[in-house]
Amino acid sequence: MAVIDLAKYSEKQIPKVRSEKLAKDSSVSSFMNTEITLFEKKFGPKEKEAFYSELGLLLSTGVDIKTAFEIIEEDIPNKKHKALLEQIKNDIISGMRIFEAVSKHEKVFSKYEAQSIKIGEETGKLADVLKELGIFYLSSIKLRRQIVGVMTYPVVVISMAILIVYFMLSFVVPIFIDIFTQTGGELPEITQFLIKVSNKSSAIFYTLFVFVGVIVILHKTQKKKEWYRKYTSAFFLKIPVVNKLIQKIYLARFCQSMKLLSGARVMINEALELVRNMIEYYPMEHALEMVKNEVVSEGKLLNESLAKHSIFPKKLIALIKLSEEVNAPEIIFEKLYQQYSSEMEHQQAVIGKLIEPIFIVILGLFVGFILVAMYLPMFEMSSGTF
Structure with missing residues (x-):
């Protein structure tokens, strides 16, 4: 070359x-x-x-x-x-x-990119390292597009639901209120509740918009702070199905990065430090910091240290143990990366299929509640009980 x-x-x-x-x-x-x-x-x-x-x-x-x-x-x-x-x-x-x-x-x-290039220069594998970095960012782009594709539908549905509910509470419900007021009858409790909500609809939706704005500003200003990353990652890990997707995303990144660094014959402590700086996911960063300290100070094997942290599945630990025994970390990490990438795509497809019916049902419940509350007095009027 x-x-x-x-x-x-x-x-x-x-x-x-x-x-x-x-x-x-x-x-x-x-x-x-x-x-x-x-x-x-x-x-x-x-x-x-x-x-x-x-x-x-x-x-x-x-x-x-x-x-x-x-x-x-x-x-x-x-x-x-x-x-x-x-x-x-x-x-x-x-x-x-x-x-x-x-x-x-x-x-x-990033430091990860610079150090990877340094490794490529020192080992004479610069072209290979650059190609691997290209593959890394290609997978990042693909992942981002998949996430955007999954999230587009719920965002659109939620926005439409908010607009529809706001329109009905602000313009449709007051028309019915005028009709019911003229009759002088006692309204059902569900209708009375809806009228109270309608009277405060502007304040409710302004509060909602302010809340969303505060969340956006908080994310923009605090997203790199340790406390914010710690609590947001803990929150998302408690959401069913989503937590599995997040875990697989970062496990795939971990395996891809370790494959690149192990292929370049980087020392394990340096590789763990580089991956920790690159991963940008608090639970895994925290775990890798502890793993690195144990590997360096106590001389433990990588699989032994990883086994102490629940973020790393048992299957991954077992395969890493195998790679250490046969001295083939690059091959094992490549296989793990391909596996987690495949599982990640499957998990995204599952979430996409779950989101659509869930949000349709939620939107239907909101609109159905308003319609029942408005038409129930009319049914009572027709039956003579109002």
């Missing part, structure tokens, strides 16, 4: 006249990094998937790093994304290793 080995160049070999240029590039990089994160279209999973896949493919065919970046830049329409890759390319040409150039943009590229 004809890839430029930038690791062999020392700092002394970099011309002194470039030191000022490197300092300026660093400040430009810092400014550009901030600008990228504030820009509406971020250098997100979709862009990263294309970048890593194309760069890995080009390097594997023998294209040098400079030419590879130039080829990729030509197909990028976004000027800020192109400027980002241009900066990384210039840093590499100036003498930096690829992972060092990427690490400068810490708000765009």
Whole structure:
């Protein structure tokens, strides 16, 4: 693989006249990094998937790093994304290793990505690592689309239900109230209750909107705080069916990441630390932190430490134990990743099928309750009991 080995160049070999240029590039990089994160279209999973896949493919065919970046830049329409890759390319040409150039943009590229690239450079498997990163982000994109697809229907149904109920309480029910008031009869309790709700409908729905707004703001401002992540993850893990899907999502990510790192022959403690920083799921992060400490300080095997945490299924632990015995972690983690990915898709399909009838029933109950409450006095009037 004809890839430029930038690791062999020392700092002394970099011309002194470039030191000022490197300092300026660093400040430009810092400014550009901030600008990228504030820009509406971020250098997100979709862009990263294309970048890593194309760069890995080009390097594997023998294209040098400079030419590879130039080829990729030509197909990028976004000027800020192109400027980002241009900066990384210039840093590499100036003498930096690829992972060092990427690490400068810490708000765009995670520590996991930078360390994976570093591992690829040190082991001579850079092209393979880049392709694996591309596959990782491709699976992330696919997962996000599946989740959006599953959640679109309930969001639409809930929104329609709220609008329909609000319209009926605010406009339809008052018409019936006027009719019932003229009769002077005693209304059924269910109708009286609905009238009270109708009189307070505006306040109820304004409160609901404020509540939703507070939840959104709380999520935006606190989503990276430990207390928020701890309690939200605990809440979702208590929801039937959904908790299984969430568990499989992060188990698939764990296995995919461990497969990449074990294939690159990364030390187990370093691999666990990288995966912990990347996983972004509190129960698993907390578990991996404890596992890493036990593996490093007490010399325990990975399967022994994982067995103490319920987030990891017994089958996964048994297969990891097997991989440690036969020294084939990469193969086992690949099989586990494929298995959890398949189970994850099945779980999403199940949730999708459950959500549709559940929300139809809920909407029907709301509308049915209003109709019964309104028409019950009319039936009593026709029978002479009102």
